[in-house]
Amino acid sequence: MPTNPRNLIAWILLACMLAMVGWSLLGSDLPRADFTLINPSEVKSVDPALITGQPEGRIAGAIFEGLLRYHPETLEPIAGMAERWEISDDGLVYTLYLRNNAKWSDGTPLTARDFHYSFRRFLDPRTAAEYAYQAWYLKNARQYSSGSSGIEAGDDVEVELNLPVDAPNTRRGEVIRGKLVRVEERGNEERTFVVQIPGDEVAFCPTDDSHAASREPPANCRWCRQVLLDFRQVGIEVVDDLTLRLTLEHPTPYFLGLLAFYPFSPVNQACLEAHGSPQWTKADKIVTNGTYRIAFRRIRDRFRLVRNEHHWDSDNIKLGVIDVLAMESITTGLNMFMTDEVDWITDVPPPALRVLLKEDPPRDDLNPQPYLSGYYYYLNTTRKPFDDVRVRKALSMAVDREEITTRLLPGGEIPSYSLVPPGIPGYEPQKCAPENPDEARRLLAEAGYPEGHGFPRIDILYNTHESHQAIAELVRKQWQRELGISVRTRNEEWGSYLSSLQTKQYNVARRGWIADYNDPNTYINMFVTDGEQNVVGWSNAQYDQLVQAAMTEVDPDKRLRMLEQAERILMEEQPIIPLYSYVAKNMVKPYVRGFYTNSQDDHPLWAIWIDRESEGPNEFMKGRQ
Amino acid sequence: MIAFMLRRLLWMVVTLWVVFTVSFFLMRSVPGGPFSSERNLEPEIRKNIEKRYNLDKPLVEQYFTELGNVCRGDLGYSFKLGDYTVNQVIAEGLPISVALGVLALIFATTLGLVAGVTSAVFRGTWGDVVLMLIATMGIALPNFVIAGICIILFVFLIPIFPAAGWGDFDQLLLPAFCLGAPYAAYVARIARTSMLDVLSQDHIRTARAKGVGPVRVVIVHALRGALLPVVSFLGPAVAGILTGSLVVEQIFAIPGLGSHFIHAALQRDYTLAMGLVLLYTVLLYVMNWIVDLSYAVLDPRVELQ
Numbered sequence: 001m002p003t004n005p006r007n008l009i010a011w012i013l014l015a016c017m018l019a020m021v022g023w024s025l026l027g028s029d030l031p032r033a034d035f036t037l038i039n040p041s042e043v044k045s046v047d048p049a050l051i052t053g054q055p056e057g058r059i060a061g062a063i064f065e066g067l068l069r070y071h072p073e074t075l076e077p078i079a080g081m082a083e084r085w086e087i088s089d090d091g092l093v094y095t096l097y098l099r100n101n102a103k104w105s106d107g108t109p110l111t112a113r114d115f116h117y118s119f120r121r122f123l124d125p126r127t128a129a130e131y132a133y134q135a136w137y138l139k140n141a142r143q144y145s146s147g148s149s150g151i152e153a154g155d156d157v158e159v160e161l162n163l164p165v166d167a168p169n170t171r172r173g174e175v176i177r178g179k180l181v182r183v184e185e186r187g188n189e190e191r192t193f194v195v196q197i198p199g200d201e202v203a204f205c206p207t208d209d210s211h212a213a214s215r216e217p218p219a220n221c222r223w224c225r226q227v228l229l230d231f232r233q234v235g236i237e238v239v240d241d242l243t244l245r246l247t248l249e250h251p252t253p254y255f256l257g258l259l260a261f262y263p264f265s266p267v268n269q270a271c272l273e274a275h276g277s278p279q280w281t282k283a284d285k286i287v288t289n290g291t292y293r294i295a296f297r298r299i300r301d302r303f304r305l306v307r308n309e310h311h312w313d314s315d316n317i318k319l320g321v322i323d324v325l326a327m328e329s330i331t332t333g334l335n336m337f338m339t340d341e342v343d344w345i346t347d348v349p350p351p352a353l354r355v356l357l358k359e360d361p362p363r364d365d366l367n368p369q370p371y372l373s374g375y376y377y378y379l380n381t382t383r384k385p386f387d388d389v390r391v392r393k394a395l396s397m398a399v400d401r402e403e404i405t406t407r408l409l410p411g412g413e414i415p416s417y418s419l420v421p422p423g424i425p426g427y428e429p430q431k432c433a434p435e436n437p438d439e440a441r442r443l444l445a446e447a448g449y450p451e452g453h454g455f456p457r458i459d460i461l462y463n464t465h466e467s468h469q470a471i472a473e474l475v476r477k478q479w480q481r482e483l484g485i486s487v488r489t490r491n492e493e494w495g496s497y498l499s500s501l502q503t504k505q506y507n508v509a510r511r512g513w514i515a516d517y518n519d520p521n522t523y524i525n526m527f528v529t530d531g532e533q534n535v536v537g538w539s540n541a542q543y544d545q546l547v548q549a550a551m552t553e554v555d556p557d558k559r560l561r562m563l564e565q566a567e568r569i570l571m572e573e574q575p576i577i578p579l580y581s582y583v584a585k586n587m588v589k590p591y592v593r594g595f596y597t598n599s600q601d602d603h604p605l606w607a608i609w610i611d612r613e614s615e616g617p618n619e620f621m622k623g624r625q
Numbered sequence: 626m627i628a629f630m631l632r633r634l635l636w637m638v639v640t641l642w643v644v645f646t647v648s649f650f651l652m653r654s655v656p657g658g659p660f661s662s663e664r665n666l667e668p669e670i671r672k673n674i675e676k677r678y679n680l681d682k683p684l685v686e687q688y689f690t691e692l693g694n695v696c697r698g699d700l701g702y703s704f705k706l707g708d709y710t711v712n713q714v715i716a717e718g719l720p721i722s723v724a725l726g727v728l729a730l731i732f733a734t735t736l737g738l739v740a741g742v743t744s745a746v747f748r749g750t751w752g753d754v755v756l757m758l759i760a761t762m763g764i765a766l767p768n769f770v771i772a773g774i775c776i777i778l779f780v781f782l783i784p785i786f787p788a789a790g791w792g793d794f795d796q797l798l799l800p801a802f803c804l805g806a807p808y809a810a811y812v813a814r815i816a817r818t819s820m821l822d823v824l825s826q827d828h829i830r831t832a833r834a835k836g837v838g839p840v841r842v843v844i845v846h847a848l849r850g851a852l853l854p855v856v857s858f859l860g861p862a863v864a865g866i867l868t869g870s871l872v873v874e875q876i877f878a879i880p881g882l883g884s885h886f887i888h889a890a891l892q893r894d895y896t897l898a899m900g901l902v903l904l905y906t907v908l909l910y911v912m913n914w915i916v917d918l919s920y921a922v923l924d925p926r927v928e929l930q
Contacts, residue, residue, distance in 0.1 A: 017727045017731065018731075020723060021797075023720070024721055025797070278708045278709065282708070300885065301880035329875045329878065332877065335780065336788045336878075341789075493891060500656075
């Protein structure tokens with residue numbers, strides 16, 4: 001027996017430490033799920049209006065369901081919460097009929113009003129949804145979500161009044177509707193909105209709630225949260241409980257597909273307003289409408305999803321419990337896949353992929369396939385010498401894309417010569433000139449740099465990553481070898497790299513882009529003059545005109561031809577050098593069924609099931625010999 | 626004693642304030658903000674987000690607002706983990722990191738002490754040479770190399786441990802070992818040196834002369850004295866284990882604070898990064914303080930009163 005107090009203290013300390021270890025493990029052990037997959041990063045949020053990435057989309061797609069959803073193989077929009085729909089002949093009015101057994105995960109019915117609420121919230125400037133522009137195809141939606149900069153005198157407006165500071169932050173203040181008479185500058189970037197309300201004219205000053213609660217408003221003025229376009233002007237209309245009518249600005253052939261995209265999912269008003277943000281997203285509070293609901297969440301560890309018994313198709317959903325692990329290290333992911341602890345991983349480290357692909361007999365769980373995506377080098381056309389189209393073409397012609405894909409990329413990536421990757425039905429990607437070092441040298445000489453003499457020293461900017469570095473080094477060698485110019489490489493970590501791109505502080509920069517939706521517009525639209533994504537500073541009036549005309553074109557075939565013409569112009573002018581298309585590097589266990597390889601690398605969880613008895617390759621291995 | 630503690634506490638507050646100020650301005654001077662993303666935001670939307678996080682105010686005003694919040698213990702919302710406040714992130718991650726760290730520390734001290742004492746007692750034998758060789762290697766190898774070797778050995782060749790994850794005790798053993806291994810090596814070397822030192826002192830010779838058995842001499846009479854240098858090493862070791870756990874956490878997919886820290890910094894998550902920097906500062910201060918106190922417990926020459 002330790003009678004010495006010194007010893008006693010030491011023993012107590014040790015016991016405390018062990019108790020701590022035990023306590024932190026207490027209750028954290030979970031039984032194995034039916035299906036486990038790895039998400040390559042922790043999700044930013046589960047709120048479908050606020051997220052943008054693919055890992056987030058996997059969770060949101062499982063716990064929420066929009067009016068439509070994607071067919072797991074073809075990605076065609078198919079019935080979701082809406083059972084059927086009609087599109088007017090001019091392509092502008094969409095009438096959607098909801099299922100009468102559409103329900104939330106707490107069993108309450110889900111109606112067209114829920115979509116009205118969710119779409120308005122999605123567009124509300126206070127929600128600050130990054131993807132809000134995806135809904136700007138709806139009539140007047142852009143003006144609404146631009147807030148006070150979207151309205152001018154004479155517009156019908158709505159004024160949202162302030163709430164007490166302690167009100168849940170998801171609640172909306174009282175709304176007053178009227179006509180905007182004029183906007184007065186108060187200085188210091190503050191403005192007063194004079195609004196005519198039946199029988200009266202009132203001046204409103206937007207401010208935040210705490211400000212409004214603590215201070216007197218300026219003379220003859222009322223505080224308000226914000227002044228917006230009257231939402232009744234926006235093309236969203238509840239016809240009855242089960243019918244929703246959407247009106248668009250322009251005929252948009254891919255709009256149905258967008259409706260299946262997760263930002264267009266409904267959120268539960270009662271849940272949001274009862275708990276406030278971000279509390280409503282907690283596993284014990286959140287109310288959802290997808291095929292799964294969140295049973296448990298531990299940050300940077302996992303989501304445990306269980307089947308939502310209130311979902312209309314619940315009887316056909318075969319997986320009961322799904323674990324989505326958040327794991328940054330792809331090597332760790334591979335280790336877990338190899339030890340049978342997970343059933344699907346989304347990425348494989350390149351050195352391992354090289355070895356796995358060479359295995360004989362070929363593996364039955366690996367099938368890299370290209371999807372709609374591209375890897376490019378952007379040329380900053382606002383800087384010399386890239387303002388000269390001959391220089392841009394010469395640089396493109398001097399790159400040996402085959403050497404890049406065969407030497408550096410193990411997944412069977414395909415060299416690319418166009419902005420729009422191949423794989424969009426009905427669209428023919430327009431290619432730039434192929435490799436031709438002789439022609440490249442000739443063009444460079446013509447531009448005034450014979451054999452590279454007088455050519456300024458340029459650098460290739462990439463965000464810090466091994467594979468980007470390897471490609472930059474190889475392109476540097478190729479340009480030096482073929483053109484005799486001197487090139488450096490420069491890496492910056494992601495945040496700095498993005499800010500360098502946006503402020504055009506670069507010569508040549510790497511850029512990857514994955515299609516937002518299955519239409520060439522997702523790429524072509526980036527390069528219109530002063531477009532948000534047009535970081536190369538390139539501008540062409542004819543191109544802008546074609547993109548604009550395609551937007552209002554009703555005939556889908558004609559529209560695609562216009563976009564092809566636009567891409568033709570871009571690839572002649574070459575502000576970008578396409579290098580290759582990415583491949584999806586999923587590994588999926590052979591007993592997993594209903595997992596298809598498709599053009600957007602999107603794999604809805606509701607379609608997946610497990611069948612350990614079946615013989616032969618599963619759907620995932622289709623197309624691999 | 627109490628005056629000493631109060632002085633310590635005062636210094637901690639001052640240090641926290643300096644750390645806060647320096648991190649605040651450093652973070653905001655790095656190019657790229659928390660909301661730079663691949664898709665540019667429309668200016669109106671960006672303004673709204675910035676308003677929500679107070680980023681539209683002048684820097685000095687932001688500084689004082691945030692200083693006020695931190696003093697009240699409110700670390701704010703995480704910029705990048707939209708569903709969590711910083712306090713919630715810490716509440717979920719800290720117990721996990723601490724559990725991992727404590728187990729690593731237990732590994733480090735027990736393995737290190739046993740190895741160190743053994744090789745001191747059997748000084749100059751084969752055992753001594755082999756143990757010290759292993760210890761030198763342990764110091765030289767970074768923990769991700771040790772982790773790689775351990776995974777190949779104990780996950781794939783002899784499958785006794787799971788590859789990664791959190792929730793089970795056996796998922797904790799391998800990462801804790803890898804995290805503690807380099808410190809075990811240090812402890813072994815320190816323990817050996819100090820043990821040799823103590824063994825050559827007069828009171829040990831006296832004990833032996835009185836006929837005390839060799840085991841009792843080592844464990845009762847020599848070990849306590851030999852522990853002191855080891856304990857003073859534990860302060861920095863705890864600091865290293867807590868802040869250095871991110872590599873191991875990543876390799877073994879453990880949802881502790883290490884990975885939050887690196888991501889917060891890389892993604893300009895100002896609030897989360899600030900919260901973690903302050904947390905680490907407090908932890909390091911407290912650990913050093915405990916080490917100082919433990920001198921009083923261990924060293925018979927220091928009076929407890």
